[in-house]
Amino acid sequence: MDSSGTWHYGLIARWWAEFNVAEPHELAYYRAAIRRFGEPVLDLGCGAGRILLPLVEEGFDIDGSDVSADMIAQARVLAARNGIEPHLTIQPMHELDARRAYRTVYICGALGIGGRPEHDRETLRRVYRALTPGGALLITDQELLEHYRDPPREWRETGQRRTTSDGDEIELISRLAELDPDQHVRTMELRARLWRDGKVVTEETHRLTELPYSLSELEQMLHDAGFRDVGVAANYTDRTPTSDDAMVAITARKPTT
Numbered sequence: 001m002d003s004s005g006t007w008h009y010g011l012i013a014r015w016w017a018e019f020n021v022a023e024p025h026e027l028a029y030y031r032a033a034i035r036r037f038g039e040p041v042l043d044l045g046c047g048a049g050r051i052l053l054p055l056v057e058e059g060f061d062i063d064g065s066d067v068s069a070d071m072i073a074q075a076r077v078l079a080a081r082n083g084i085e086p087h088l089t090i091q092p093m094h095e096l097d098a099r100r101a102y103r104t105v106y107i108c109g110a111l112g113i114g115g116r117p118e119h120d121r122e123t124l125r126r127v128y129r130a131l132t133p134g135g136a137l138l139i140t141d142q143e144l145l146e147h148y149r150d151p152p153r154e155w156r157e158t159g160q161r162r163t164t165s166d167g168d169e170i171e172l173i174s175r176l177a178e179l180d181p182d183q184h185v186r187t188m189e190l191r192a193r194l195w196r197d198g199k200v201v202t203e204e205t206h207r208l209t210e211l212p213y214s215l216s217e218l219e220q221m222l223h224d225a226g227f228r229d230v231g232v233a234a235n236y237t238d239r240t241p242t243s244d245d246a247m248v249a250i251t252a253r254k255p256t257t
Helices: 010-019 024-037 052-057 069-081 117-130 215-225
Strands: 041-044 062-066 088-090 102-108 131-143 160-163 169-180 185-196 199-210 228-234 247-253
Touching: 010 069, 010 160, 010 169, 010 185, 010 199, 024 052, 024 102, 024 131, 041 117, 052 062, 052 069, 062 069, 069 088, 102 117, 117 131, 117 215, 131 215, 215 228, 215 247
Parallel strands: 041 062, 041 102, 062 088, 102 131
Antiparallel strands: 131 247, 160 169, 169 185, 185 199, 228 247
């Protein structure tokens, strides 16, 4: 397993770049948040630019950072294809070395990846320092601890298989490999197969370690990092979440003084 604790490399990075597209309601959410909190913006854990690139094309001033060099390479290819040049860097979130101060930082589905609580706490501290006074952090696609219920399982024989833009086929098969109920850590595995002419020519297996948090833990972590005015909503809405909402969006502000 890569030391970063994430699986976004090789064929998996290629899949993300080819097939993971931002939904209209997601882009609408970020547009509204950026207009509310301001620019410049940092997409922390930007991956292949699923959210970042369409917003940059619209004229928003957004930088991107990700731990995976493969994902950043894919983002640069997609950006060049679309005639844009966002500033993209390769670095772990907990080692964020911001090149400028930001009005808005968002982390989409990436907090907790790697399974290291000390890294997540350091990430929040570094984001706090990177924000201007009054700036905002958005944590979206955040799955709560209370909804981590699935047991580990064996591999399925087949998975989702799609054709890429150059005619190759990539197949993904995922499983929950390990679950530590005491430490609240789960390890996912993702098997990627490259098909050509009806045959598997390459197969890769990558692992991703996740550390989920309860809502109260997240709120305390944000408070400890210096954030205030913490708000929670059902994911990509302004609705108060209920026990049925597995995914939430959290906003937190850096005080003005």
